[in-house]
Amino acid sequence: xxxxxxxxxxxxxxxxxxxxxxxxxxxxxxxxxxxxxxxxxxxxxxxxxxxxxxxxxxxxxxxxxxxxxxxxxxxxxxxxxxxxxxxxxxxxxxxxxxxxxxxxxxxxxxxxxxxxxxxxxxxxxxxxxxxxxxxxxxxxxxxxxxxxxxxxxxxxxxxxxxxxxxxxxxxxxxxxxxxxxxxxx
Numbered sequence: 001x002x003x004x005x006x007x008x009x010x011x012x013x014x015x016x017x018x019x020x021x022x023x024x025x026x027x028x029x030x031x032x033x034x035x036x037x038x039x040x041x042x043x044x045x046x047x048x049x050x051x052x053x054x055x056x057x058x059x060x061x062x063x064x065x066x067x068x069x070x071x072x073x074x075x076x077x078x079x080x081x082x083x084x085x086x087x088x089x090x091x092x093x094x095x096x097x098x099x100x101x102x103x104x105x106x107x108x109x110x111x112x113x114x115x116x117x118x119x120x121x122x123x124x125x126x127x128x129x130x131x132x133x134x135x136x137x138x139x140x141x142x143x144x145x146x147x148x149x150x151x152x153x154x155x156x157x158x159x160x161x162x163x164x165x166x167x168x169x170x171x172x173x174x175x176x177x178x179x180x181x182x183x184x185x
Contacts, residue, residue, distance in 0.1 A: 013086070014119065015039060022086070024134070025126065028141045031152050034126035035134045040065075041089045047071075053095040054108055061090055068104075072097040078111075 012025040024035045042063040049060040056075035063070050065087065072083065076092040083094025084106035095108035129137070141148040150156050159167040 015082075015088075026134070028137050029145065029148060029152070030154075032124045032126045033134055033137065034128050035131055036128075037131045039086075039088075042070075042087060044090055054110055056095065058095055059092070063087070068099040068101070070097055070099055 014023045014025075016022070020039045022037055022039050024033075024037070026033050026035075042065040045062045047060040047062055051058050051060075051073055053073055053075070056077055058073035058075050061072050061074060063072075070087060072087060072090070072094045073096040074083070074090040074092040074094045078093035078095075079091075080093045081090060082088045083090070084097050087094055087097055094106075096106065098105040137148065137151075140151065146156055146158075161167055
C-alpha cells in the first residue's frame with residue numbers, strides 16, 4: 001500500500017522468474033489495470049562498504065534503473081536474488097534501497113517466517129495494457145484527474161470541498177513513476 005497524503009493505492013507485483021516476466025496489478029482512481037512486462041535485470045556495480053541490517057551483514061551496490069540511481073544493501077546470507085519494487089539480481093536479498101535524490105527509501109525492519117498461503121487476486125475486470133500505457137495513465141491521473149476520468153469513459157464531473165468551492169487538483173509526481181517515455185521526463 002502506498003500513501004501519498006491524498007489517496008491510497010495498491011500496487012501488487014508478481015514475478016515469474018523462470019519465464020522472466022512480471023505482472024503488475026494496480027488501481028488508478030477507480031479503474032483496475034493489469035500490465036505484463038519482461039523483467040529487465042538492473043546492471044549492478046558492486047561498491048565498497050558493509051553494514052548490518054536486522055542482524056544480517058550486508059554489502060553495498062549501485063544501479064541506474066528506470067530513470068533513477070539506486071544505492072542498495074544486500075545480505076549474502078539470505079540467498080534470494082530479490083528486493084523491493086523491481087530491484088533484483090544481486091547475490092542476496094536487498095534489505096535497503098534508496099534513490100540518490102532521497103525521494104524513495106525502502107528499509108527492511110524485520111524478517112519473519114510467514115504462513116505459506118497461495119496469493120489470491122480479486123476477480124476484477126482489469127484493463128490489460130502495456131507498461132507505456134500504464135505510465136501514461138498514471139501521469140495523466142496525477143496531472144489532470146478530470147481528463148483521466150473522461151478518458152476512462154466517465155462524465156466530466158466537478159468535485160467540491162466542504163465549503164462548496166471547486167476542488168483544484170494539484171499536479172504531483174506519482175510514487176515510483178518509471179521513466180519509460182523519454183519525452184515526458
